[in-house]
Amino acid sequence: MRVFTAVIAIAVGLMVLFGYFFAQFTDIQTLLLNWAIILAGVASLVGIFNLIAVHTDKVRRAEKGSVYSALLVIALVATFVFGLILRPQHQVMQVLLNGIILPVEATLMGLLTVTLLYAAIRLLRRHADVMSIFFIITAVLIFLGSATLPFGDVPLFGTLIRPWVSQIWALGGARGILIGVALGTLVTGLRVLFGIDRPYGGK
Amino acid sequence: MQLPLDLISGVLSFLFTVLILSYLIGDNPLFRIAVYLFVGITAGYVASVIWWQVLTPRLFSPTSSMFQTGAYEQAALLVVPWLGLAFILMKISPRLSRIASFTMAFLVGAGAAVIIAGALIGTIIPQVSATINFFDLNIAAARNINPAEVIGNGSIMLVGVVTTLSYFHFGARPQASGNPRRFIVIEFFAFIGKIFIGITLGVIFAGVYAAALTALIERISSLINFFGNF
Numbered sequence: 001m002r003v004f005t006a007v008i009a010i011a012v013g014l015m016v017l018f019g020y021f022f023a024q025f026t027d028i029q030t031l032l033l034n035w036a037i038i039l040a041g042v043a044s045l046v047g048i049f050n051l052i053a054v055h056t057d058k059v060r061r062a063e064k065g066s067v068y069s070a071l072l073v074i075a076l077v078a079t080f081v082f083g084l085i086l087r088p089q090h091q092v093m094q095v096l097l098n099g100i101i102l103p104v105e106a107t108l109m110g111l112l113t114v115t116l117l118y119a120a121i122r123l124l125r126r127h128a129d130v131m132s133i134f135f136i137i138t139a140v141l142i143f144l145g146s147a148t149l150p151f152g153d154v155p156l157f158g159t160l161i162r163p164w165v166s167q168i169w170a171l172g173g174a175r176g177i178l179i180g181v182a183l184g185t186l187v188t189g190l191r192v193l194f195g196i197d198r199p200y201g202g203k
Numbered sequence: 204m205q206l207p208l209d210l211i212s213g214v215l216s217f218l219f220t221v222l223i224l225s226y227l228i229g230d231n232p233l234f235r236i237a238v239y240l241f242v243g244i245t246a247g248y249v250a251s252v253i254w255w256q257v258l259t260p261r262l263f264s265p266t267s268s269m270f271q272t273g274a275y276e277q278a279a280l281l282v283v284p285w286l287g288l289a290f291i292l293m294k295i296s297p298r299l300s301r302i303a304s305f306t307m308a309f310l311v312g313a314g315a316a317v318i319i320a321g322a323l324i325g326t327i328i329p330q331v332s333a334t335i336n337f338f339d340l341n342i343a344a345a346r347n348i349n350p351a352e353v354i355g356n357g358s359i360m361l362v363g364v365v366t367t368l369s370y371f372h373f374g375a376r377p378q379a380s381g382n383p384r385r386f387i388v389i390e391f392f393a394f395i396g397k398i399f400i401g402i403t404l405g406v407i408f409a410g411v412y413a414a415a416l417t418a419l420i421e422r423i424s425s426l427i428n429f430f431g432n433f
Contacts, residue, residue, distance in 0.1 A: 005304050009312035016316035020324065031280070034261060036313040038284045039306055041257035042291050048250045049295065068239040075243030076250075083251020093251070095208055096244055099215030103422070104241040107223040110419030114227065116412050130394070131401035138405025139412075146413065166406045168356045172363020173403030175330050176396065179364065180371045182326035189319035192311060200311045201304035 006195045013193045052076060141165055217429045220422050262288075334364055363399040370396030 012032055019029020055069035063069075079096060086092055120139070123132050144154050145162025153159075191197040222237035262284055269277045291306040293299040336342065337357040340350055369392035375383035385393065 001301070001304070005308035008305060009308040009315070012309050012312035013316040016313050017319060020316075020320040032313055033317075035284050035287065036310055037257060038261050039287045039291060039310055041253045042288050043306075043310065044253055045250055046291060046294055048246050051246055065235075068235050071236060072239040072243035075240045076247040079244045079247025080250045083248060084254060087255055088248065088252045091208055093248065095212045095215070096248060099212035100219055100241065100244055101248065103216040103425075104219050104223055104237065106418045107220050107422050109415050110422050111223065111226060112415035113412065113419050116408065116415060120408070129397075131397045131404075134398050134401030135405040135408065138402045139409045142406055142409035143412075146409070165402065168359050169363065169399065170403045170406035172360040173367050173396075173399035174407075175334055175360070176364045176367020176370075176399065177403065178326055179330050180368055182322040182330070185318050185322040186327070189315040189322070192315035193319070200307035201301065 002198070002201070005200055006198060009198070009200060010193060010195055017193070048076070048080075138165060138170070213429060213432075217426060220426060224422070334360060337361075362395065366392045366396035367399050367403075368396070369393050370400060 015025060016029050016032050018025040019032075052073055055073050058069040059066045059073065082096075083093055120136065124136060141157065142162055142165065145157040188197070192199070219237055219241070222233045225231055226234045262281070265277065266281055266285070269275065269281065287306040287309060291303050293301075294303040337360055338353065340353060343350060343353040369389055372385070372389055372393070374389075375385045378384050384390070
């Protein structure tokens with residue numbers, strides 16, 4: 001069974017990869033990716049079912065915080081049933097989206113202002129090395145260059161220093177990080193395709 | 204019908220904004236109720252979107268039309284996803300969950316190929332080309348930029364890319380004392396890379412902070428507007 005799963009992963013991976021470079025494999029690549037999208041959707045539904053199972057179990061055992069778990073399960077099942085009957089584009093589902101999901105996401109994003117400020121202060125107090133010093137100096141420079149202040153813009157910051165720092169110095173570092181992440185991703189993918197890593201089960 | 208739905212949406216938005224902002228005075232039951240409801244509603248909404256926008260058009264509708272029209276030659280294309288669906292549902296049962304590894308192998312193989320192509324075509328080649336193109340004097344001349352400026356800025360960027368990559372080079376040899384240490388040149392490059400990474404993270408921090416501040420201002424403004432409408 002372990003060999004069979006590895007053969008499936010390697011064969012599917014190679015055919016999809018060849019589809020990017022050889023026109024003869026484009027049709028089979030499209031078909032395999034269509035199947036992968038369907039199966040990823042089913043896997044997501046299984047994940048959501050697992051969320052329900054975990055929280056239902058907490059309610060059944062009457063663990064601490066089980067009231068919140070009960071609320072989560074009721075909200076999830078009710079939303080899913082309404083979504084199945086009405087479809088996601090229905091006005092009632094849009095009320096849930098615009099009245100709860102989007103405002104909560106925006107407010108949690110807003111709470112980041114406090115959390116990020118606190119984290120930056122803690123960084124300087126606990127770990128004042130060359131990276132954190134440059135990190136804080138750069139952040140202050142960018143804020144000074146982009147903030148609208150009551151007495152007007154700070155000379156040179158908005159027009160010269162901020163663009164130079166963000167478009168040359170920071171871009172160099174960002175490209176290095178991006179290329180490093182991409183190289184890591186490439187190696188991880190190749191290890192799966194060569195059967196060295198088997199995250200689907202088997203050693 | 205339109206007005207009550209807008210009103211309900213506004214009331215819910217106001218209520219959930221206040222409940223989430225209550226976290227500013229510390230973790231409390233109101234914040235937890237809002238977060239648990241948010242997770243439940245979002246998961247339910249995502250599940251219904253998957254059902255209607257992924258599974259129905261790609262699997263349920265083609266299967267149903269195959270049975271209606273009698274075009275059974277399409278069955279070969281639908282057998283694999285139905286089989287994969289049956290296997291992955293085995294994950295729900297602990298005894299049969301091993302069977303799901305066939306579907307997981309399919310997904311991991313396809314995913315690995317997509318990320319290899321994405322990393323290569325979408326990141327490595329464009330980013331390396333963009334770094335090289337920064338030294339292109341023809342492009343600079345067309346945009347009326349001084350060649351000295353092009354070479355100076357291009358050099359800073361090239362040094363940034365190389366030294367940042369050096370920072371993530373963790374190959375080390377054991378010294379006489381037994382402690383592993385990187386090659387001295389790599390160590391020097393990594394130190395310069397640290398400065399570039401600090402600058403990059405500082406710019407990203409400022410951007411994220413500005414976005415978070417904008418979101419907070421928008422939420423507070425929506426609270427004020429909500430009261431203003433009454």
